[in-house]
Amino acid sequence: MTDLSxxxxxxxxxxxxxxxxxxxxxxxxxxxFVDLNKLGGFVVKGLYFHPRLGNPPPRLVETxxxxxxxxxxxxxxxxxxxxxxxxxxKNYETALIVNVCGEDDEEYAxxxxxxxxxDGIAAYELNISCPNTKRDGRCPAxxxxxxxxxxxxxxxxxxxxxxxxxSPNVTDIVEIALAAQEGGSxxxxxxxxxxxxxxxxxxxSPKLANVFGGLSGPAIKPLTLRMVFQVxxxxxxxxxxxxxIVSGNDxxxxxxxGASAIEVGTANFVDPETTTKIIQxxxxxxxxxxxxxxxxxxxxxxx
Amino acid sequence: xxxxxxxxxxxxxxxxDYCLLGFQAERLAAEAQPGQFIMARPSDSLHPLLRxxxxxxxxxxxxxxxxxxxxxxxxxxxxxxxxxxxxxxxGPLGKGFHLESSLQGKSVAIIGGGRGIAPxxxxxxxxxxxxxxxxxxxxxxxxxxxxxRQKFEEEDFEILLSTDDGSFGFxxxxxxxxxxxxxxxxxxxxxxxxxxxMMAKIAQIAHDKDISSxxxxxxxxxxxxxxxxxCVRKLRxxxxxxxxxxxxxxxxxQGDQIIWEKEEL
Numbered sequence: 001m002t003d004l005s006x007x008x009x010x011x012x013x014x015x016x017x018x019x020x021x022x023x024x025x026x027x028x029x030x031x032x033f034v035d036l037n038k039l040g041g042f043v044v045k046g047l048y049f050h051p052r053l054g055n056p057p058p059r060l061v062e063t064x065x066x067x068x069x070x071x072x073x074x075x076x077x078x079x080x081x082x083x084x085x086x087x088x089x090k091n092y093e094t095a096l097i098v099n100v101c102g103e104d105d106e107e108y109a110x111x112x113x114x115x116x117x118x119d120g121i122a123a124y125e126l127n128i129s130c131p132n133t134k135r136d137g138r139c140p141a142x143x144x145x146x147x148x149x150x151x152x153x154x155x156x157x158x159x160x161x162x163x164x165x166x167s168p169n170v171t172d173i174v175e176i177a178l179a180a181q182e183g184g185s186x187x188x189x190x191x192x193x194x195x196x197x198x199x200x201x202x203x204x205s206p207k208l209a210n211v212f213g214g215l216s217g218p219a220i221k222p223l224t225l226r227m228v229f230q231v232x233x234x235x236x237x238x239x240x241x242x243x244x245i246v247s248g249n250d251x252x253x254x255x256x257x258g259a260s261a262i263e264v265g266t267a268n269f270v271d272p273e274t275t276t277k278i279i280q281x282x283x284x285x286x287x288x289x290x291x292x293x294x295x296x297x298x299x300x301x302x303x
Numbered sequence: 304x305x306x307x308x309x310x311x312x313x314x315x316x317x318x319x320d321y322c323l324l325g326f327q328a329e330r331l332a333a334e335a336q337p338g339q340f341i342m343a344r345p346s347d348s349l350h351p352l353l354r355x356x357x358x359x360x361x362x363x364x365x366x367x368x369x370x371x372x373x374x375x376x377x378x379x380x381x382x383x384x385x386x387x388x389x390x391x392x393x394g395p396l397g398k399g400f401h402l403e404s405s406l407q408g409k410s411v412a413i414i415g416g417g418r419g420i421a422p423x424x425x426x427x428x429x430x431x432x433x434x435x436x437x438x439x440x441x442x443x444x445x446x447x448x449x450x451x452r453q454k455f456e457e458e459d460f461e462i463l464l465s466t467d468d469g470s471f472g473f474x475x476x477x478x479x480x481x482x483x484x485x486x487x488x489x490x491x492x493x494x495x496x497x498x499x500x501m502m503a504k505i506a507q508i509a510h511d512k513d514i515s516s517x518x519x520x521x522x523x524x525x526x527x528x529x530x531x532x533x534c535v536r537k538l539r540x541x542x543x544x545x546x547x548x549x550x551x552x553x554x555x556x557q558g559d560q561i562i563w564e565k566e567e568l
Binding site: 060065066069074218271 | 304305306344349350351352353354377391393522523524525526528529530531532533534535536537545546
């Protein structure tokens, strides 16, 4: 019997398979397809303090093995989430992680303060890729200083562990990851989507109303995998790998490169049962390879 | 809602770009309502990646038919599938047309433009079963865009046809055909699916004549079941406008809920 559980230090997961924020709704949407109890955990859609309208459509465009989205973090806000969704999620025996957004550092802190009073949440994933209204739209994830500032602020008051989700749209991902660690982050989620666009040749216009969006899906897997490997060499806190994972093999690549757990994103749309299948794949792989605990493969890349 | 990863294709018919596929899917067939859709995976490979939303065209015992136009890489691949192949589908999804018993004995207009006829065949049958009197308006750019006309005729539906170029039936837009017919026809309700500009025009006519109307909207969708928030549209709700998910709240909406894009007709 293979032990698929992984210990993040601040949180023990029954297996390393989580879902990526924004691709799994509030969890409840997937109950016809997935037994949430089987997951290592799931990360719900990003929450601002107040409900948020999001961007005008078209919000999606498909590209080669990828998806560019500009949803604009439309959402119901912490209050409705706590009242309408949380009661439906509490009884699942899996780690519920809430993705936290903010237009400025104080909003992140306010969301966490509100959620701290609610039961049933295992950890927060700090989405520091949100455009920051007080910094000319630049998100905190783009520099070590702003990353440190928001992590430090939220960590000071949060009663729960913080996983900081970084943006890949930076020159040196390692210095940002180190800044998050310095600010007190308990873990690193690596990474968000890649800033991208697509053009309608007939109309000579962008295919997304927002012009730019974030690229996800299998197209980005090699890019983020590289970052996970680089960051894993330098940080001490656990890394959750996210980017283009569709199979057990993809998940194993990330774990060998240094991720302690992974999140499945866009693949949830392609096949809503992907997470369950990856867990099965991992079990089969470990059994065949004679691995007793999946933790044995984390960071074992032979260079 | 079910996921059926291997629904066997039992028949196929094509007319140029247009394709009709019938496949066995017992649980889906038992639940499907007119106006609902399925998400079909074009291929097992990772490109194209996403499933495609396709209207349910008809339900026969334990099988379902879909009718679609091959307009891009996804629908082209779906159209290349043959009898004996399998379809990976999720459905039935969304909320369909309202079929209430009060429609019994009433005349209703069912208006389809091009591939927009897809959900309306299913609807026409259910209307007939309900005891309503559906009159179908079916228009396309040319005779090649209205290949299902014979099927409606053979089944004794009252049907009026139009082509933009006059190659068959009334010459002009189906909206003009419909407007003209209102001199002698007063439907209790209008059901429409087709290009955006066509639906906007029908909505305007329905509004002017004070006829209730329902429209089936098309959108690019990520998931089809409410998780991605990619397929939104601005809807009028209690005098407020908000982005609503077409996949979950629709794809069928009341005419007075929809905010139409300002397009030249």
